Amino acid sequence: MTRIIAVVGRKGGAGKTTTAFNLGGAMAAAEQRVLLVDMDPQASLTGILLGQRSGLGIGSALTDPRATLDPLIIATDAGLFPKMYLVPGDRAIERAAQDLSDTATGFFRLRKLLAPLTGFDLVVIDTPPAMGFAISSALLAADRAVLPTLTGQHDLDALADTIRLIDDQRDLGGAALAAIVPCAVRPRELHDRGAMEALTEAYGDLVTEPVPYSPRVRESLAARQPLAQYDPRSPGAQAYAALAQRLGGMATHG
Numbered sequence: 001m002t003r004i005i006a007v008v009g010r011k012g013g014a015g016k017t018t019t020a021f022n023l024g025g026a027m028a029a030a031e032q033r034v035l036l037v038d039m040d041p042q043a044s045l046t047g048i049l050l051g052q053r054s055g056l057g058i059g060s061a062l063t064d065p066r067a068t069l070d071p072l073i074i075a076t077d078a079g080l081f082p083k084m085y086l087v088p089g090d091r092a093i094e095r096a097a098q099d100l101s102d103t104a105t106g107f108f109r110l111r112k113l114l115a116p117l118t119g120f121d122l123v124v125i126d127t128p129p130a131m132g133f134a135i136s137s138a139l140l141a142a143d144r145a146v147l148p149t150l151t152g153q154h155d156l157d158a159l160a161d162t163i164r165l166i167d168d169q170r171d172l173g174g175a176a177l178a179a180i181v182p183c184a185v186r187p188r189e190l191h192d193r194g195a196m197e198a199l200t201e202a203y204g205d206l207v208t209e210p211v212p213y214s215p216r217v218r219e220s221l222a223a224r225q226p227l228a229q230y231d232p233r234s235p236g237a238q239a240y241a242a243l244a245q246r247l248g249g250m251a252t253h254g
């Protein structure tokens with residue numbers, strides 16, 4: 001069975017794309033067949049994996065009821081990601097949002113597109129930082145939701161909104177919140193230690209091991225390699241391996 005994970009959150013720049021990429025990378029390093037789906041019209045995840053491009057993305061498939069995802073799946077092997085595949089994001093997601101948001105079935109289009117896929121152990125969906133069509137579609141398509149967050153007060157305050165949306169979509173058959181992932185944490189700083197305590201107090205076991213702040217994270221994105229490959233022994237790689245294990249129960253590495 002294919003597990004589908006939506007990486008979501010209302011706040012911008014919270015580590016969603018970094019988490020989608022590195023969670024996929026950690027799962028791929030554990031021999032899982034991984035498909036990344038970029039539901040962000042900014043297409044940052046696509047940019048990391050493929051660089052700038054102008055090809056078709058998922059937007060067109062969302063609006064065409066006869067479309068399938070197969071022609072859009074790109075093997076990102078290039079010697080770098082032997083087991084990661086990508087459905088690119090594109091600007092047409094914005095048009096799909098306009099066309100489909102008022103229809104009863106529009107928010108289930110992504111779920112329908114993913115349902116017939118076989119041959120993947122894991123699908124990870126990256127989403128834009130806005131409450132709307134893309135995040136709701138991702139939540140309705142997924143089994144589990146992962147919520148990355150920074151440790152600033154506004155970031156922590158925004159969590160409740162996202163959790164409310166996850167609960168609402170859950171009532172319609174959507175994903176359950178499986179993990180809140182503190183990103184770019186500086187454990188030596190008093191503020192971040194306080195933020196971790198506040199998070200754990202509010203959300204208990206949902207809060208994962210923090211992903212420490214490290215320049216290696218940006219370097220690895222620039223090198224287009226997940227941390228599992230770029231620096232498998234780094235604390236960030238290990239935090240994402242622990243997240244992969246928590247979500248899938250497979251062995252960690254490194």
Ligand SMILES: Nc1ncnc2c1ncn2[C@@H]1O[C@H](COP(=O)(O)OP(=O)(O)OP(=O)(O)O)[C@@H](O)[C@H]1O
Nearest residue numbers: 012013014015016017018129184212213214217218
């Ligand atoms: N652990 C980390 N250490 C250092 N930098 C990090 C870490 N995690 C994320 N970043 C950096 O933070 C920035 C924002 O991360 P990212 O793009 O993953 O956020 P996002 O939530 O996807 O943003 P958006 O809402 O715009 O889609 C990026 O430049 C990324 O490299």
Ligand SMILES: [Mg+2]
Nearest residue numbers: 016017040044
């Ligand atoms: Mg992003």
